[in-house]
Amino acid sequence: MHIFERPVRFNDVDASGIVFFPTFFAYCSEALEQLLQLEIQDGYIEVVLRRKIGLPTVRISGDFAAPLRFGDTARIAIRTEHVGKRSFTLRYAVTRAADDLPVAELRCTVATTDLASTRAIEIPEDIRSVLEQHRS
């Protein structure tokens, strides 16, 4: 499990005053970028820029239980749910940091691809190793 905290910014909300739901996926992408940047030896940026590996999301699902507003901080707990050959599935449990109110449960399946050809490739060993360490 990896924990990422992200304050809701002034411009993250919509006209009803709550975080626009696709923005939660942007928060989760930030959480994953941070996890990979911290735990892969090369860093995530090198994975993309030098090793030319892409991580497109190919399947998602999610439930939204409560809204977040400006002033709240999202706490996102990432767990690895499944590691396949050329894709893996992560679960993101989003809570309100101040009181642990459950906000959303999201699941993303991510493929590993060659950025040049956009073909799926086997999950590189260093990424697989990070994923295995975050099984619940």
Added chain:
Amino acid sequence: MHIFERPVRFNDVDASGIVFFPTFFAYCSEALEQLLQLEIQDGYIEVVLRRKIGLPTVRISGDFAAPLRFGDTARIAIRTEHVGKRSFTLRYAVTRAADDLPVAELRCTVATTDLASTRAIEIPEDIRSVLEQHRS
């Protein structure tokens, strides 16, 4: 079924040159805003501002089959899949307009709420009627 077309804008793509996946949900929200603005007598804006009805998304799922890039246009076909008492489910089939390449299949369940209390309310008759007309 309601069809909405949306060109990919220069800034809709990410560092791998493809539309960032949460942006597809923003496209779908635009499609739904347009549908309701066109087909509800009062217009969607009046629903929100005068009648104080909110339409938060409470459940989503989706599969992404192919990327879109700058220069492509997303064609989004909205269909009503289910109409419940206080929520409804829409399907969005996203294709590349130029050649009908399947890009994504997304499903969103939306609740009708009172914006002041954020409590779920029964789907108003005029919204229900629009939804019924778009069953596949």
Added chain:
Amino acid sequence: MHIFERPVRFNDVDASGIVFFPTFFAYCSEALEQLLQLEIQDGYIEVVLRRKIGLPTVRISGDFAAPLRFGDTARIAIRTEHVGKRSFTLRYAVTRAADDLPVAELRCTVATTDLASTRAIEIPEDIRSVLEQHRS
């Protein structure tokens, strides 16, 4: 002068209920993309993708006189203010469509560049011609 109208979307506003000011520049970029797509023979997309010409903004200034909210439509009038050798300056007068309330006056200087080298290039004749037609 070219007129572009853009409804404020539900998620374009911030926690104070008004359009977040950088978003006005995104609206102006949409307006310019539309103008070039309509009036250049090849279309703007071809300029970027086939001719590999970039249009980075190198200087901006602006005044914001009144806010826009969800339910409003921005009307943007684009005028060419100056056409140089390798850059040009546009003025965007933003008003509220319903009542012509002045909202913002923005000015952007845009360079023409070779996307591969990111070097400035002379403004191509077809783009120059479109710009000359929109002097106030």
Added chain:
Amino acid sequence: MHIFERPVRFNDVDASGIVFFPTFFAYCSEALEQLLQLEIQDGYIEVVLRRKIGLPTVRISGDFAAPLRFGDTARIAIRTEHVGKRSFTLRYAVTRAADDLPVAELRCTVATTDLASTRAIEIPEDIRSVLEQHRS
């Protein structure tokens, strides 16, 4: 002077691979939110939510000298340039963190307003005090 560092995220760039220029103003807003959250006793969030004070931007100007790309980190140095009665002006010098390459110089004039009436109010003493401490 207050320094804020912000990595360019995977989805902050446009189809030419560089940070979309309005996004720099979003970075600057993040920098200002952080500064006020850290240095005002109540915190910025309380200023907005409890004291109902808004900080709309009323005038901007800026020059962009070099692009940022995914993999870069923006370093933003905020300095107070002017403190008036009901508005203040900040300068943001944006450089590329790795090598201090000048990227952009931006200037924003911000009004202090009552969020309920949207009228300008005198700059509160605690905000004025923070601003005075960051004159260059």
